[in-house]
Amino acid sequence: GENVEQHPSTLSVQEGDSAVIKCTYSDSASNYFPWYKQELGKGPQLIIDIRSNVGEKKDQRIAVTLNKTAKHFSLHITETQPEDSAVYFCAATLPGGSYIPTFGRGTSLIVHP
Amino acid sequence: EAGVVQSPRYKIIEKKQPVAFWCNPISGHNTLYWYRQNLGQGPELLIRYENEEAVDDSQLPKDRFSAERLKGVDSTLKIQPAELGDSAVYLCASGGAAIYGYTFGSGTRLTVV
Numbered sequence: 001g002e003n004v005e006q007h008p009s010t011l012s013v014q015e016g017d018s019a020v021i022k023c024t025y026s027d028s029a030s031n032y033f034p035w036y037k038q039e040l041g042k043g044p045q046l047i048i049d050i051r052s053n054v055g056e057k058k059d060q061r062i063a064v065t066l067n068k069t070a071k072h073f074s075l076h077i078t079e080t081q082p083e084d085s086a087v088y089f090c091a092a093t094l095p096g097g098s099y100i101p102t103f104g105r106g107t108s109l110i111v112h113p
Numbered sequence: 114e115a116g117v118v119q120s121p122r123y124k125i126i127e128k129k130q131p132v133a134f135w136c137n138p139i140s141g142h143n144t145l146y147w148y149r150q151n152l153g154q155g156p157e158l159l160i161r162y163e164n165e166e167a168v169d170d171s172q173l174p175k176d177r178f179s180a181e182r183l184k185g186v187d188s189t190l191k192i193q194p195a196e197l198g199d200s201a202v203y204l205c206a207s208g209g210a211a212i213y214g215y216t217f218g219s220g221t222r223l224t225v226v
Contacts, residue, residue, distance in 0.1 A: 043217030103155025
């Protein structure tokens with residue numbers, strides 16, 4: 001099965017700085033890579049995703065990059081704000097009829113005002 | 114739209130007692146998932162339903178866990194008897210016709226003492 005490694009486990013930045021979270025996956029057949037944000041007491045929410053036929057995707061202050069050769073993908077958050085503080089999960093999904101992502105262990109992002 | 118509704122939000126029980134969690138998916142969503150999220154980790158799939166049929170339950174500990182989705186709408190997940198190691202957040206998610214992406218509920222935090 002798929003295995004997803006995520007780093008770092010904790011990331012502390014000052015407001016306005018950039019934050020980068022990195023993930024690697026094991027199965028080269030994975031073709032869909034979503035990122036989820038989980039705030040305290042809530043379920044994970046999809047914030048951005050990327051498919052294997054795209055190398056980069058951007059949505060306002062967040063962007064994802066994918067390197068299929070190296071089997072790693074990253075989340076970039078620019079101009080961080082205190083409300084960005086949360087746990088972020090990357091995931092990798094194998095192709096098929098169902099959508100069952102394998103999640104990383106999560107990164108706790110703390111943005112200091 | 115109400116989103117995925119789960120209850121209860123919190124549950125504290127003594128070990129060896131039974132416990133049940135309830136999930137009401139987004140209206141019209143045929144696919145329903147139950148996940149378990151241990152502290153500091155990403156969600157792990159327990160069972161997936163397509164309408165009322167359990168199509169992927171390979172990760173469900175069947176000696177003590179059971180689930181049902183009568184009429185293909187809401188679902189219950191039961192643990193009997195509960196063990197200390199079952200303490201976790203139990204998340205429900207539902208998905209519609211689109212292959213990718215689904216919506217999580219806020220989860221039930223179970224503490225077994």
